[in-house]
Amino acid sequence: MPSFPRVLLGLFCLLVAVLLLAPTLVVIPMSFNGNKSLAFPPVGFSWQWYDNFFRNPDWTTSFSNSLVIALIVAVVATVVGTLAAFGVSRAAARTGGLLRALLITPMVVPGVVLAIGIYAVYLDTHLVGTVTGFVLAHTMLAIPFVLIAVQASLEVFDRRLETAAASLGAGRLTVFRTVTLPLILPGILSGALFAFITSFDEIIVALFITSPYLKTLPVQIYTSITRDADPTVAAVGTLLFLATSLIIIAGLLLGMRRART
Amino acid sequence: MTASAGAAIEIRKASKRYGAFTALNDIDLHIRPGEFMTLLGPSGSGKTTTLNLIAGFTDISSGTLEIGGRSVTGLPSHKRNIGVVFQHYALFPHMTVGKNVAYPLTLRGIKGDDREKRVKRALDMVKMADFAHRYPNELSGGQQQRVALARALVFDPPLLLMDEPLGALDKKLREWLQLEIKRIHRELGTTFVYVTHDQEEALVLSDRIAVFNGGRIEQIGTGRELYDHPATLFVGRFIGDSTVLRGKSEAAGDGTVMTIGGQRIFAQGRLPGEARPVILLRPERVGLKRPGADALTGENRLSGTVTEAIYLGSGSKYEVRLADGTIAVVRSPLGATDFAIGDTADIAFLPTDLTLLPDDASADVTLT
Amino acid sequence: MNHHPTEPQETIVTDMPDRPALLKRWRPRGAVWLAAPAVLVLLLALAYPLAIVVVRSFTDPAPGLDNYVWFFQSAVNRTVLQRTFVVAAWVTLVSLICAYPYAYAMTIVGRNLRLALILCVLVPFWLSGVVRTLAWVILLQDSGVINSFLRGLGLPPVKLIRTLPGVVIGMTQVLLPFMILPIYSVMKGIDTRLLQAARSLGAKPWRAFLQIYVPLSLPGVYAGAIIVFILSLGFYITPALLGGPRSILLSSLVQNQVLSLLNWGRGGAMGVVLLVATFVLLAIAAPLMRQKHSSTRREA
Numbered sequence: 001m002p003s004f005p006r007v008l009l010g011l012f013c014l015l016v017a018v019l020l021l022a023p024t025l026v027v028i029p030m031s032f033n034g035n036k037s038l039a040f041p042p043v044g045f046s047w048q049w050y051d052n053f054f055r056n057p058d059w060t061t062s063f064s065n066s067l068v069i070a071l072i073v074a075v076v077a078t079v080v081g082t083l084a085a086f087g088v089s090r091a092a093a094r095t096g097g098l099l100r101a102l103l104i105t106p107m108v109v110p111g112v113v114l115a116i117g118i119y120a121v122y123l124d125t126h127l128v129g130t131v132t133g134f135v136l137a138h139t140m141l142a143i144p145f146v147l148i149a150v151q152a153s154l155e156v157f158d159r160r161l162e163t164a165a166a167s168l169g170a171g172r173l174t175v176f177r178t179v180t181l182p183l184i185l186p187g188i189l190s191g192a193l194f195a196f197i198t199s200f201d202e203i204i205v206a207l208f209i210t211s212p213y214l215k216t217l218p219v220q221i222y223t224s225i226t227r228d229a230d231p232t233v234a235a236v237g238t239l240l241f242l243a244t245s246l247i248i249i250a251g252l253l254l255g256m257r258r259a260r261t
Numbered sequence: 262m263t264a265s266a267g268a269a270i271e272i273r274k275a276s277k278r279y280g281a282f283t284a285l286n287d288i289d290l291h292i293r294p295g296e297f298m299t300l301l302g303p304s305g306s307g308k309t310t311t312l313n314l315i316a317g318f319t320d321i322s323s324g325t326l327e328i329g330g331r332s333v334t335g336l337p338s339h340k341r342n343i344g345v346v347f348q349h350y351a352l353f354p355h356m357t358v359g360k361n362v363a364y365p366l367t368l369r370g371i372k373g374d375d376r377e378k379r380v381k382r383a384l385d386m387v388k389m390a391d392f393a394h395r396y397p398n399e400l401s402g403g404q405q406q407r408v409a410l411a412r413a414l415v416f417d418p419p420l421l422l423m424d425e426p427l428g429a430l431d432k433k434l435r436e437w438l439q440l441e442i443k444r445i446h447r448e449l450g451t452t453f454v455y456v457t458h459d460q461e462e463a464l465v466l467s468d469r470i471a472v473f474n475g476g477r478i479e480q481i482g483t484g485r486e487l488y489d490h491p492a493t494l495f496v497g498r499f500i501g502d503s504t505v506l507r508g509k510s511e512a513a514g515d516g517t518v519m520t521i522g523g524q525r526i527f528a529q530g531r532l533p534g535e536a537r538p539v540i541l542l543r544p545e546r547v548g549l550k551r552p553g554a555d556a557l558t559g560e561n562r563l564s565g566t567v568t569e570a571i572y573l574g575s576g577s578k579y580e581v582r583l584a585d586g587t588i589a590v591v592r593s594p595l596g597a598t599d600f601a602i603g604d605t606a607d608i609a610f611l612p613t614d615l616t617l618l619p620d621d622a623s624a625d626v627t628l629t
Numbered sequence: 630m631n632h633h634p635t636e637p638q639e640t641i642v643t644d645m646p647d648r649p650a651l652l653k654r655w656r657p658r659g660a661v662w663l664a665a666p667a668v669l670v671l672l673l674a675l676a677y678p679l680a681i682v683v684v685r686s687f688t689d690p691a692p693g694l695d696n697y698v699w700f701f702q703s704a705v706n707r708t709v710l711q712r713t714f715v716v717a718a719w720v721t722l723v724s725l726i727c728a729y730p731y732a733y734a735m736t737i738v739g740r741n742l743r744l745a746l747i748l749c750v751l752v753p754f755w756l757s758g759v760v761r762t763l764a765w766v767i768l769l770q771d772s773g774v775i776n777s778f779l780r781g782l783g784l785p786p787v788k789l790i791r792t793l794p795g796v797v798i799g800m801t802q803v804l805l806p807f808m809i810l811p812i813y814s815v816m817k818g819i820d821t822r823l824l825q826a827a828r829s830l831g832a833k834p835w836r837a838f839l840q841i842y843v844p845l846s847l848p849g850v851y852a853g854a855i856i857v858f859i860l861s862l863g864f865y866i867t868p869a870l871l872g873g874p875r876s877i878l879l880s881s882l883v884q885n886q887v888l889s890l891l892n893w894g895r896g897g898a899m900g901v902v903l904l905v906a907t908f909v910l911l912a913i914a915a916p917l918m919r920q921k922h923s924s925t926r927r928e929a
Contacts, residue, residue, distance in 0.1 A: 013734040016727045017749040019802055023764045024756060026774055030767055039772035080666045087664030099664050106675055110863025110907060112880040113900035116887045117678025120685070140674035143667050164351035166339045167316055168365040168412065174339075178364070182355045201757040204865050208888070221759045225766060225870060234767075237760040244756045245748075252744060252751075 024241060030234035038229040049235035059232060062220035066200050069131060069216065073138040073199035078192040080139065081146025088147065089154045100151070104144040111204035119208040129211025137209065138199035145198055146191035153187025193247075267295035267452030268329035268419035270315060275324030277310050284310040286476040287324070292454065294419075297446050299455045299463040301499070302473030308456045311473070312422050315454065317341050329419060344413030344451075348425040350405040352397040358384070358408050359393035365416045383415035384408075386445060403434045410442070414449070423455045427462070439465050460500045464488075472496050475623070488543070494621045497541040504547070504589040506540040506563075507620065517617060522584030526561045529612045536619035544592035546614040549579055549600060550607050562607045565589065567600045581608055679904070682897045689894030696898035706882070710902070713879040716797060716868075717861035721808075723801045724857050725850065728808035732849075735809075736816045754806035762867045765799040766790065769871065791873025799871045804860055808853040815849025851917040859907050879903055 026040070034044025053059045084103055088096045106114070118137050119128070127133030157180065165175045181188075203218035210219045217236070224233045270292040277285035285307040292298045300308035313319040314326060317338030326333055333341055352361050362380045371379070384390040387407035397405055406426055413421055423442075427435040443466055446453050457463055463470045464484040471481045472495070480492040484500075491497035498505065508521035517528045517538055532538045552564055568588065569580035579591045579600060589608050600606055686696050700706050735746045753761060768774045769789040776786040789795040819842060827837035865880040872878065879899060886896030 009730055009734055013731050013746070016731045016805075017746065019727065020749045020753050020805060023768055023802060024753065024761055025764075026767050027760065027764050038767055038770070040767060040770075040774045040777050080670060084664040084667035087661050087667075090660035090663075095661055099661065099668075103664070103667055103671065106671070108859055108907060108911060109675070109679070110859075110880065110900070110903045112863060112865050112883045113682060113904050114675070114678065116883060116893075116896055116900060117680075117682040118674060119887070120681045120893065121678045136670070136674050140670050143670060147667070158349075158351070160347065160349060160351050161353060163318060163338075164345070164347060165353075165364075166318075166337070167343065167345035169339050169342065169368040169416070170364075171337075171339050174368065179353055183353075197755060201759070203759055218757060218759045221757075221763065222866070222870075225759075225763055233763055237757075237763055240757055240760050241752075245752050248748065248751045248755060252748065256744075 024237075027234045027237035027241065030231055031238040033231045033234070036229070036231065038231060038234065042231075049231045050239075052230075052232045053235050053239070056232070058215075058220060059217075059236070062215045062217045065131075065214060066217040069134045069138065070196045070200040072131070072135050073142055074192045074196040076135065077139045077142035077146050077195035077199075078188060081143045081191060081195070082150050082188055084143065085147050085150035085154055089151055100147070103147050106141050107144045115205045115208040118205055122209050128209050129214040131214065133209050134199075134206070134214070134216070137205045138202055139195075141202060141205070142195035142198040145194035146188075149191035149194055150184060150187045153184040157183050190251075266419065267450055269294045269327075270420070270452070270454070271325075271327040271330075272311070272314075273325045275311075275314065275326060276322045277307075277314060277319065278322045283476050285314070285322075288476075288478050290471060290478060290481070292452060295450045295452055297443075297453045297455065297466060297468045299457060299467035299470045300473060301457060301460060301463040301470050303458055303499070306473035307476040308458075308471075308473045309424060310476075312424055312454065312456050315420075316343055316345050316422050342416070342418050344416070344418040344421040346406070346409050346413045346421070346423040346426045348428045350397070350402070350409045352405055352409055352412070354397055356396075357393065358389065358395050358397070358400070361397070361408060362393075362412045362415050365412065369416060379415055383411040386414070386448075387411045387441070402430050403438060406430065406438065407441070410445070414445070414451070418451065420452045420454070423453065425457055426455075428457075435462070436465075442466065464500070470500075472499060474499075491541065491616060491618065494539060494541065494618045495623070497616060497618060502544050502590050502592075504542040504544070504587070506542065506587060506589075508585070510538050516612065521563060521587075524563050524584065526563070527559070527612045528615055528617050530617050532617055532619055538617050539620045541616040541618055542589065542608075542610060542614075544578070544590040546610055547589065547591045548609040549581065549591045549593055549598070550609050551598065552605055552607050555609075557609075557611070560609050560611055562609050563589070564605065564607050567602055567604045567606055570600055570602055579606075581606060583608070682900050682904075684897075685893045686897030686901045687894075689892075689897065696894045697902075699895060700898050700902065706899075709877055709879055709882055712793075712876070713862060714906075716793065716800070716878060717858050719797045720800045720804060720861045721854050721858045723797065724805050724808040725854060727801070727805060728812055728853060729846075729850070732809050732812040732816050735813050736819075750806045750809050753802070754810070758803055758866055761803055762799060762870050765795075765802070765867070765871055769795045769799070790871060791876065793872075793876045796868050796872045796876050796878075799867045800861060800864055803867055804857045804864075807856045807860060811852040811856065812846065812849040815852075816846050819845045848917070851914060855910065855914040855917075859910060862907060862910075863903060 029042050030038060030040070031049055032045050032047070033042035033049070034046050035042070037043075053063075084099075088100045088103070090096075091099065122128045122133050127136070161179050161183070162175050165179045170178065201218060202216075203222060206216050206219050207222065210216065215223075221233050221236060224230050270290070272288060272290040275285060275288050275290075276283065284305075288307070288311065290311070300311055302308045310319070314321050315328070317333065317336060317340075321334060328341065328343070352358075353364070356364065359380055362383055363376055366376045366379060380393070381390060384393060387410050389404060389407050389411060392400065392404065392408070397408070400408065409426070426442075427438055430438065439462060442453075442455075455463075455466060467484060469481060469483055470487055472479045472487065474495050480487060480496045482490075487496055487500050491500065494505065497503055506519065506521055506526065508519040508526070510517055510519040512518075512531055513527070515529075515531060517531050519526045519528065519538070519540060526540065528538075528540055549567075550562075553562075556562070563583050565581040565583040567579055568582050569578075571578045573592075576592055576594045576597070577599070579593065581589045581591060583589055591608055687693070689696075731746070735743055738746065766773075770776075771786065771788070771790065773790070775789060779786055789798075823841050823845070824837050827841045828834065832840065863880055864878065865884065868876065868878045869881050869884075872881070880903070883896050883899045883903070886892045886899065890896075
């Protein structure tokens, strides 16, 4: 029989789990609201806000902008971050440590401070409202995540396998292609996913460097929340919630299967 | 797996330095084609450095290295065509056993049926053919090491290097694999260079053994030569059990007289030069006798007290504390007089049943 | 995400001074240069912009310390600065209270339940912060879920949106995963046999827990706390959407100075204050996060 403290712990954790997950779930009923309002409870049922998301150019273009920018960032940050991870883990310990500390600073710099700085630079260099500007800023923000993910898999990677491959006749590049890369691929892929999400969700810098001609989805959501009570945001929120949950569940199941074999 | 002629290795005046640290100090080593050569020594003695030099994992600081009559200085390891077996197996975890063994063949452009056939032959040789579709993490340590052996031999290298390949395995498995390795060596005729710190393993496997100490080679020879005629005190103590007797010594004709705890010992032979001699005794060459009893002519006697008596089945092993505090090891055959702990006893040996060696304090330090 | 570290290969070092030989070949001196592109991106998009912020805070509109003098002399600014730290402290404290038992539970339950608990952390961790804040707007607003619930019970409505408690609640929920994950990653590395050992030596369960387990979990607590505190200090979206004039935080003030008033110098000075506070905190906390008890940890 579970002891009293155990029961208490279980109840408390249930409460925390509810706090973590449940608030987000309220966007789901709101997205089917019959009225153009975010007031609770929703009235009636309709698909119109989903319809609006897929038809209204404000939403469709901001969505495709975010998608394009996030995809480019995922590629660029993954390449740059993976190279950096190799640099950090194969450099001398002191240099590597310093380099790592430097490369993860974007994680701790307050978003607004960074945003006004980037805004100032972009005003001078005409990068406000450009894909290049977004990609540069988001790549910088994504590098730490790629670095951490790839470095984690490099740490568990047994370097002696490279020596073994060399002894069997593989040159440097072949060693990398046939041994190192396949073994750290999970780290690289999760780094890429992190980079994609970092860019796709990024809002603070985006709010500053956005322009009427180039809005990303988070900016569109933000302005929609502040300007009007359009339930389309709830529809978008629901879609993002579903997509995120599916990706994570798939990831957990995949990880489980790999752990089993 | 065709029986290819093994490659000879010729190392001359080779040194390896890391900054101020000298890992290898001016060694000469000649390994004959098809020979099983073991590099034996304690930690940090330079044996693995030597292996790394041959494999091309590290560069020589000075001296020359030839494999199969060709200088390999500057040749990277992947171009040396040498099989290497590592202590930690180093199988690729993302490839099946079959893929692991096929890897070096693929790199050499061998494809299709030919490759399949050679993989199968190599796995058959190590009795792992049934496991071709398994992944390394599904195998035991011994099985992984057999696969590693197949992978290192599948491309018929003229030379196979092994770096403590059995070090991580338990004793039973180690002894069985030693015999397997010996059998494979006999079948292939490849030159094997084997690194270990386990002298028994070296004796079981090798044609010849090179004993390393402090970055130098102390002696190269067959197991019998090293055991019966060690060139240095270090070799004598490293290989097999031994008792070392130290005392005041003086020349007597063509022999040496040593005084130990007030008793005099005669040894045949003399050391050239000024070196202080010590006497090395092998436990089977020493008898244990009741004080003063059963004396043979010319026999040396040293009295002491039995401090340990171990029954071994094939005989008994005793430790005897001599008058000067030295602990002597004696192995008596079955049927010899029995002694118990606390008994006073003499150790007895003939002047010809001992080895006279120059003293070397470092031999004691290195072994502890 | 979730890496499943493979058990490190057993290494039996037999020939110590020989080991550098194997590594040396694969530690080329030029390896550092692989990080050059990343460093370049950081210089362009991080170092240079921050330098501009710092420079402008001292030069715009006129050279000198005017902007800082203005910042620290204004009672409103001082109140906001203080409030920002108080909110960050509250968020950190509430997160910690929620996270510690939760992370502990994650380490002791069976596999399926653990997966469910991890899912509850990872979904909010990965979900867009704007969307999660939107959810809190819907919940907390005057016509929101909580108030309609209270109305249903015949109770008077509570003012939650545009109040400080509302901001703290929303920020806590958004930042909670950042507290749970580091604590969990330290806890799962703690060798529970130590607890059994303590009990076998006669310690009562709660005492073994407090004297052995809690100290070993502290590096994770420090890491989580410092991350949450620092992120809270610079938090912008959640307070901006959930807060009102009386719950404004420093980030909003910076944004207001720069975007609405075009006052780069004053905005910059505020930003520098925020930046300095962040790095001072990091410098103080960094040593605490290191694993002091690494010898007692199972290699995770």
